[in-house]
């Protein structure tokens with residue numbers, strides 16, 4: 001089922017939590033709403049769910065206007081971080097709940113419910129746990145039950161709000177795989193809220209980056225990472241180094257170096273370089289070679305993170321090398337090296353001088 005969000009605006013009192021949100025989600029897509037705390041992700045999800053009303057705008061499901069439909073009539077499934085399972089019910093009864101409470105006319109038979117719940121528990125690999133109570137499961141297992149419970153009623157749309165937020169990194173990763181598998185298997189349209197960029201990039205077909213009640217960019221994980229539309233997106237997705245300066249005739253002057261930026265407009269600008277987009281050399285070979293002192297070396301698995309201090313302006317840069325690159329260079333703390341940005345994206349500082 002497709003979802004269209006048209007010009008949605010939301011106020012809490014005089015505070016505008018969502019500003020003119022427009023978003024189209026295709027049937028069968030898994031979309032992540034990603035943004036810092038307070039950016040409006042949960043508000044948007046709750047409006048899609050029908051748990052919250054927008055002041056303006058429309059919500060369409062399969063091109064039909066659902067804006068004023070009650071949550072009960074939307075056929076959406078929910079998984080929330082704090083939407084705890086019923087503590088006094090077994091795992092089986094938790095998953096069966098949505099089916100058991102249906103009005104008699106549309107309630108499946110006892111055998112049909114049993115079959116459905118058994119299938120779902122097999123799917124999330126918890127068939128042996130059906131008689132346990134939630135307190136007897138780990139956090140990750142509980143969220144798998146929550147996923148099974150949400151899917152039991154065969155929703156057209158699955159909405160998840162930080163579903164794995166309270167779990168440790170390894171379990172989160174495992175649950176992402178579950179989400180992706182169940183999403184594909186059940187052929188639902190899923191929207192999930194997260195502030196964890198790795199989680200969004202790992203699991204979503206498209207990522208919607210939100211900030212201060214607005215959408216900054218919508219795109220596949222590759223698009224938003226490789227072609228960020230603005231400084232906010234660049235900064236939010238991964239560690240980045242800033243080169244503040246002035247562009248004149250295709251060169252960005254920063255400190256006492258000049259970096260070639262052939263396609264950039266003249267003016268006060270900032271160059272953005274990701275930590276893995278640098279070359280470290282022993283000699284100054286180009287006008288953009290930045291003499292720097294190695295201040296800190298830190299190995300994290302196959303990546304070596306190196307902090308250097310630019311000698312011209314005494315500011316740090318964070319660089320990431322592969323272990324192989326690092327071993328070939330034989331770098332040591334305190335050494336002077338020359339650092340060159342391999343790939344730099346320039347945004348003009350429109351606010352400069354205002």
Ligand SMILES: Nc1ncnc2c1ncn2[C@@H]1O[C@H](COP(=O)(O)OP(=O)(O)OP(=O)(O)O)[C@@H](O)[C@H]1O
Pocket residue numbers: 012013015017035036037038039040041042043044195
């Ligand atoms: N019921 C409410 N009453 C008043 N203000 C609210 C209410 N719910 C949310 N807000 C405010 O609206 C803004 C957006 O909140 P929202 O929960 O949608 O953001 P979020 O991106 O999901 O944040 P988080 O990641 O922290 O959950 C925040 O500034 C929040 O304080």
